Amino acid sequence: MELDKMDENDWKYHGEGNKSLVVSHVQLSRVLRLLKYPAEDSENPPQTVEQAYRQIQNIVDFSSNVMSSLLGEKFIHSGEVVKLPLEFVRQLSIKVQHQRPAWRCDKVMDIYSGCALCLPNLTSPVLHQPTHTPPLCIEIKPKCGFLPSSKHVSKDIKTKVCRFCMHQHYKVANGKWKRRSLYCPLDLFSGNRQRMHFAIRHLIEEPQNNFKIFKGGQCVYSSKEGSDDSIDLNSLLHHLRPYFLYGNNRINSHMTSKAVLNDFIQVLVNALLSGGGGDGGVMTDRRGEGRSFCEASLFNKERIRHGSQGLPSDSVLFRILQTQMLDTQDIEGLYLLYRRVEQHLQDFPKERTRLQIDGPYNEAFLEKLQKCPAEDDGSVEYAVAKVHQYCAAMTAKDCSIMVALVPSSEEEEDDDGESSQPETEGSDSSAQRRDESLK
Numbered sequence: 001m002e003l004d005k006m007d008e009n010d011w012k013y014h015g016e017g018n019k020s021l022v023v024s025h026v027q028l029s030r031v032l033r034l035l036k037y038p039a040e041d042s043e044n045p046p047q048t049v050e051q052a053y054r055q056i057q058n059i060v061d062f063s064s065n066v067m068s069s070l071l072g073e074k075f076i077h078s079g080e081v082v083k084l085p086l087e088f089v090r091q092l093s094i095k096v097q098h099q100r101p102a103w104r105c106d107k108v109m110d111i112y113s114g115c116a117l118c119l120p121n122l123t124s125p126v127l128h129q130p131t132h133t134p135p136l137c138i139e140i141k142p143k144c145g146f147l148p149s150s151k152h153v154s155k156d157i158k159t160k161v162c163r164f165c166m167h168q169h170y171k172v173a174n175g176k177w178k179r180r181s182l183y184c185p186l187d188l189f190s191g192n193r194q195r196m197h198f199a200i201r202h203l204i205e206e207p208q209n210n211f212k213i214f215k216g217g218q219c220v221y222s223s224k225e226g227s228d229d230s231i232d233l234n235s236l237l238h239h240l241r242p243y244f245l246y247g248n249n250r251i252n253s254h255m256t257s258k259a260v261l262n263d264f265i266q267v268l269v270n271a272l273l274s275g276g277g278g279d280g281g282v283m284t285d286r287r288g289e290g291r292s293f294c295e296a297s298l299f300n301k302e303r304i305r306h307g308s309q310g311l312p313s314d315s316v317l318f319r320i321l322q323t324q325m326l327d328t329q330d331i332e333g334l335y336l337l338y339r340r341v342e343q344h345l346q347d348f349p350k351e352r353t354r355l356q357i358d359g360p361y362n363e364a365f366l367e368k369l370q371k372c373p374a375e376d377d378g379s380v381e382y383a384v385a386k387v388h389q390y391c392a393a394m395t396a397k398d399c400s401i402m403v404a405l406v407p408s409s410e411e412e413e414d415d416d417g418e419s420s421q422p423e424t425e426g427s428d429s430s431a432q433r434r435d436e437s438l439k
């Protein structure tokens with residue numbers, strides 16, 4: 001990719017969140033993540049080029065020096081800041097505008113700084129051995145997987161019903177989504193295969209912002225915000241079926257839809273529990289008795305037959321949960337510490353730099369965050385470390401996992417007219433090579 005010869009025709013709209021818009025290269029496995037600003041600021045650049053560059057460099061530093069250490073280097077892609085020609089960015093902004101969902105258009109793409117974050121395209125991974133069937137990539141935004149136990153929590157309900165499940169009522173009431181999702185993050189993070197299966201089934205039934213499927217880099221399954229349309233499971237099955245025809249070393253062309261879906265979920269559960277190497281001991285459930293089950297979950301506790309209640313310590317879910325649990329105070333306790341920092345900075349503005357309030361996000365920052373004492377000694381250092389731990393925890397509560405499923409080459413070679421076999425329950429899936437990454 002030559003940065004001085006950028007052509008908007010080589011890029012297409014890929015997706016967006018609240019803070020950034022993502023475009024993907026039509027041939028290379030690359031994406032550009034561009035900042036967004038409120039539409040009111042569109043006439044004037046809200047920050048200088050240097051500030052925008054620094055903002056993106058801070059994202060890279062926070063990712064590579066802080067989140068990467070907390071979540072595990074093998075799960076993180078931090079990317080690099082790039083400086084793009086302004087004319088390219090302007091043309092790109094015009095090109096993608098009509099593909100953007102209307103409800104995201106209260107913000108506009110940054111066309112002033114020319115700065116962007118360049119990352120690998122995790123929805124169309126580069127393969128050592130290209131296969132006929134394009135890779136599938138499943139994006140899961142799992143959200144917060146534990147109930148708070150902080151003494152500062154003032155409402156008892158917060159210790160019984162998780163934030164995601166409570167938030168569902170609010171989101172349906174304010175029209176963001178038409179139907180309530182029955183997904184509960186505590187089921188996904190339980191490490192219990194039945195509960196995880198149950199959680200993923202509900203993600204599929206009502207994906208909202210938490211579940212997307214990409215095929216060869218193209219989004220083929222997701223929710224449309226505010227839309228009345230119910231989700232098209234048949235179209236999903238149409239996409240999935242070719243990947244799940246091979247079970248237990250034989251072709252299974254008469255698989256029922258239920259069996260395809262079960263196999264798909266099974267592969268996802270396996271991917272989420274695997275650690276990509278290492279011994280993967282089972283964690284002790286730090287959430288404690290009763291804290292790992294949300295009262296709003298429809299999963300019937302009686303159904304837990306095989307008692308595994310922990311996540312393997314090298315799994316991506318374990319690392320995310322551990323990082324989320326750096327939020328030990330809950331927002332109610334954290335706010336008091338935040339006020340202590342605020343007051344201190346009002347009294348001693350020059351302390352901002354020493355306390356690394358705005359970074360740099362380097363090793364010293366990580367060390368202070370990790371070595372924060374368990375007990376509050378009343379110091380501003382303690383309060384700052386807690387605020388920074390909270391920021392890392394919030395990042396883990398809002399991150400996405402990208403699971404790439406790549407058909408193994410032997411199975412593709414076998415695909416030359418073998419006779420079909422009757423279906424059996426619990427078959428292995430053909431989507432065998434798995435890779436999890438966080439973005």
Ligand SMILES: O=P(O)(O)O[C@@H]1[C@@H](OP(=O)(O)O)[C@H](OP(=O)(O)O)[C@H](O)[C@H](OP(=O)(O)O)[C@H]1OP(=O)(O)O
Pocket residue numbers: 017018019143167209394397398
């Ligand atoms: O507050 P939540 O749990 O609704 O999460 C927000 C997300 O909503 P969602 O869970 O996807 O419906 C929200 O996502 P959407 O804008 O709804 O796609 C953002 O990710 C937001 O993060 P930020 O403030 O832009 O850094 C998220 O806010 P943070 O709480 O992570 O700051």
Ligand SMILES: Nc1ncnc2c1ncn2[C@@H]1O[C@H](COP(=O)(O)OP(=O)(O)OP(=O)(O)O)[C@@H](O)[C@H]1O
Pocket residue numbers: 014015016017018019020021022031033119120121122123139212398400439
């Ligand atoms: N490296 C990547 N490879 C492929 N797709 C990506 C990549 N990074 C982001 N995306 C896609 O773009 C979407 C928006 O990106 P992202 O979630 O980073 O935006 P955001 O504005 O930071 O989100 P938020 O709403 O959480 O603030 C993602 O949901 C994902 O589908």
